[in-house]
Amino acid sequence: MSIFNVNPVTVDDYRRLAHKRLPRFLFDYLDGGANAETTLASNTSDFDQYRLLQRVMRNVDGVDTSTTLAGFDAAMPVALAPVGMAGMYARRGETQGARAAQSIGIPFTTSTLGICPVEEIVRATGEPIWFQLYMLRDRDVVQTLLARAQAAGCTTLVFTVDLAVAGMRLRDYRNGMLGTNIASKVSKLAQLVSSPRWVMDVALKGKPHTIGNLSDVVPDPDDLNVYKAFIDSQFDPSVTWNDIAWLRSIWPGKILIKGVMEVDDARAAVDVGADGVVVSNHGGRQLDSVASSIAKLPAIAQAVGAQAEVYLDSGVRSGIDVVKALALGARGVLIGRPWIYAMAGAGESGVANLLSTMRNEIATAMALAGVTRIEDITPDLLERTLDPVRV
Numbered sequence: 480m481s482i483f484n485v486n487p488v489t490v491d492d493y494r495r496l497a498h499k500r501l502p503r504f505l506f507d508y509l510d511g512g513a514n515a516e517t518t519l520a521s522n523t524s525d526f527d528q529y530r531l532l533q534r535v536m537r538n539v540d541g542v543d544t545s546t547t548l549a550g551f552d553a554a555m556p557v558a559l560a561p562v563g564m565a566g567m568y569a570r571r572g573e574t575q576g577a578r579a580a581q582s583i584g585i586p587f588t589t590s591t592l593g594i595c596p597v598e599e600i601v602r603a604t605g606e607p608i609w610f611q612l613y614m615l616r617d618r619d620v621v622q623t624l625l626a627r628a629q630a631a632g633c634t635t636l637v638f639t640v641d642l643a644v645a646g647m648r649l650r651d652y653r654n655g656m657l658g659t660n661i662a663s664k665v666s667k668l669a670q671l672v673s674s675p676r677w678v679m680d681v682a683l684k685g686k687p688h689t690i691g692n693l694s695d696v697v698p699d700p701d702d703l704n705v706y707k708a709f710i711d712s713q714f715d716p717s718v719t720w721n722d723i724a725w726l727r728s729i730w731p732g733k734i735l736i737k738g739v740m741e742v743d744d745a746r747a748a749v750d751v752g753a754d755g756v757v758v759s760n761h762g763g764r765q766l767d768s769v770a771s772s773i774a775k776l777p778a779i780a781q782a783v784g785a786q787a788e789v790y791l792d793s794g795v796r797s798g799i800d801v802v803k804a805l806a807l808g809a810r811g812v813l814i815g816r817p818w819i820y821a822m823a824g825a826g827e828s829g830v831a832n833l834l835s836t837m838r839n840e841i842a843t844a845m846a847l848a849g850v851t852r853i854e855d856i857t858p859d860l861l862e863r864t865l866d867p868v869r870v
């Protein structure tokens with residue numbers, strides 16, 4: 480930010496602030512993707528394959544961006560995506576994110592791997608949130624976790640299915656985050672010394688840094704090697720659709736299956752009783768070289784959109800992107816990195832400002848494309864660019 484550009488506005492503005500404030504290994508963990516980061520790049524750039532239509536003289540007085548997302552009355556078709564260890568990016572980060580989401584009126588999703596336990600987050604807002612689950616080998620732990628989430632008042636279960644094993648995020652190896660040798664330790668120390676505001680705000684005042692929902696199962700998450708070892712040993716790669724039938728039998732609320740990229744898988748999710756699917760490649764952090772989410776959305780929306788709610792995440796960076804996703808068949812979108820960049824860079828008010836800008840972008844784009852209600856955002860608001868389209 481220069482002296483003439485004092486207010487962060489876009490996701491990219493907040494990303495720059497986060498870059499300044501976070502220790503390098505944390506910024507890289509947030510910002511990076513798997514392997515060569517090909518999918519990470521196409522998640523955002525593929526939105527450019529579509530153009531909106533500018534339609535005029537249609538009486539667009541009173542644009543309304545509100546909608547319902549899995550039964551939640553939302554001020555706009557956006558939810559905050561689950562981000563593990565959000566409380567390492569800002570002090571008690573999950574509570575800050577939940578309060579910002581509440582201030583605008585959209586759902587907040589907490590991760591299985593959040594720093595704050597689900598009860599702490601619900602206490603911060605007094606409102607129901609969404610709970611994201613990873614399947615663990617020990618089903619008793621899963622059952623206890625879901626009972627806690629339900630007792631705390633979580634309405635929707637977001638079951639993530641694209642992390643059978645953790646993706647290869649090469650930045651984590653390069654910057655020493657996952658190393659135990661002397662060079663890694665020295666590098667990490669140097670990164671901490673150059674991030675004094677983060678050290679004060681999060682490292683010292685943001686404790687405890689346990690994985691709040693699993694504090695008696697994960698020993699010492701302050702050491703990220705231990706956290707990775709937990710994922711490698713406890714995440715269950717043998718999960719199948721049968722396990723969703725089991726989840727369906729013990730979770731009375733809505734279930735969204737997150738991480739679906741193929742039509743057959745979307746159909747299977749609906750067949751086992753899911754209320755919706757999230758078309759997602761985990762923000763390009765899992766299988767590198769898989770297509771972008773936006774490229775996969777239209778076929779999935781067409782196949783299951785009549786029976787289930789279809790959401791999209793990975794690569795949404797503006798209200799314009801939200802309108803494009805809706806025009807291609809999504810009921811709503813989730814955003815991951817954007818809210819964490821804003822929170823790491825400017826705290827809860829940064830997230831609230833970013834969300835407010837996004838809502839204004841959606842409303843403005845709707846008016847200039849000639850529609851006033853969310854349900855009027857249909858495929859005929861879009862045209863494709865002249866570039867070859869890969870869908």
Ligand SMILES: Cc1cc2nc3c(=O)[nH]c(=O)nc-3n(C[C@H](O)[C@H](O)[C@H](O)COP(=O)(O)O)c2cc1C
Nearest residue numbers: 509560561562563590639761762793794814815816
């Ligand atoms: C640092 C980080 C941690 C994440 N942790 C989780 C998680 O614990 N559970 C989950 O389902 N998805 C997790 N995700 C994926 C997000 O929920 C979401 O799918 C992704 O960030 C969307 O892409 P975007 O960042 O381009 O918006 C994580 C993403 C990031 C960047």
